Amino acid sequence: MPEVQRIVFAGTPDFAARPLQQLLDAGVRPVAVYTQPDRPAGRGRQASASPVKQTAVAAGLPVFQPPHFRDQTSLDELQALQPDLMIVVAYGLLLPTAVLTTPRLGCINVHASLLPRWRGAAPIQRALEAGDTESGVTLMQMDAGLDTGPMIAERRLPLPATMTGGELHDALAELGAQLLLETLPDIEQKLAAARPQPDTGVTYAHKLSKQEGQLDWQQSAQALANRVRAFNPWPVCWFEWQGKPVRVWSAQADSAEATRPGTVRRSDERLYIATGDGWLELLQVQPAGKKAMPVADWLRGSGQALQSGEVLT
Structure with missing residues (x-):
């Protein structure tokens, strides 16, 4: 199979900026980075770039910030990049089928839980809130469902009784970056061997308020x-x-x-x-x-x- 050369990275918060930076440190330069539009932040409510955008700009990478992928223009921009693979980490936007099928190898996602437990928006906090004694990260192939795609690889992490949401966030961001770097060199073989998620043990990590x-x-x-x-x-x-x-x-x-x-x-x-x-x-x-x-x-x-x-x- 052809070598994976053209990678697109999609992510927004610090949890995604860390694996992007580690990819860059390892010599892997995405052809483009997607992140959410700048949002008002701080007391002045001025538009602020996401951590992923800041990392991408510092590295001189092209940045795209579509508010959604419901228009043809955004889809045409992605298709013009001719990506082999799209890496998605906490992007925050739903990706329609037309996006998922644009890269030659599809899209893969680093998710901050041991799937199928804690699918959804807040897996880090929900795991601690439930008193889980173990968490981890799952690298999965994305499909049209909410964190329902086949699993490529995972790494587990024991949870100390005093660990906070912030501490677990940092630990899983690092673990996810390591898993991504370990898996990427033979991603095509790993994708071919991806296994479906089990039907039992499914829980949903609803958004925090x-x-x-x-x-x-x-x-x-x-x-x-x-x-x-x-x-x-x-x-x-x-x-x-x-x-x-x-x-x-x-x-x-x-x-x-x-x-x-x-x-x-x-x-x-x-x-x-x-x-x-x-x-x-x-x-x-x-x-x-x-x-x-x-x-x-x-x-x-x-x-x-x-x-x-x-x-x-």
């Missing part, structure tokens, strides 16, 4: 501790006190029998909140308008008024 970050004290302490670490650094868990949100960056579960959910138990330096099953000990918090701090600093400062026996809603 800020509203999900609000802590529900009726849930168990372990479920809340999992959510706190999963949602660090975004969207970050929080609860309301004195009419303002207090963000929770770190917490741990205590299995001791608890009282009414939401009840506060505190000392000078430690803070526990009763849950539906056990106590949640808050370790690092961020009161409104302040920086994140150890809970002891908050209790000695603006959190002094929080008293044992108070019930949070």
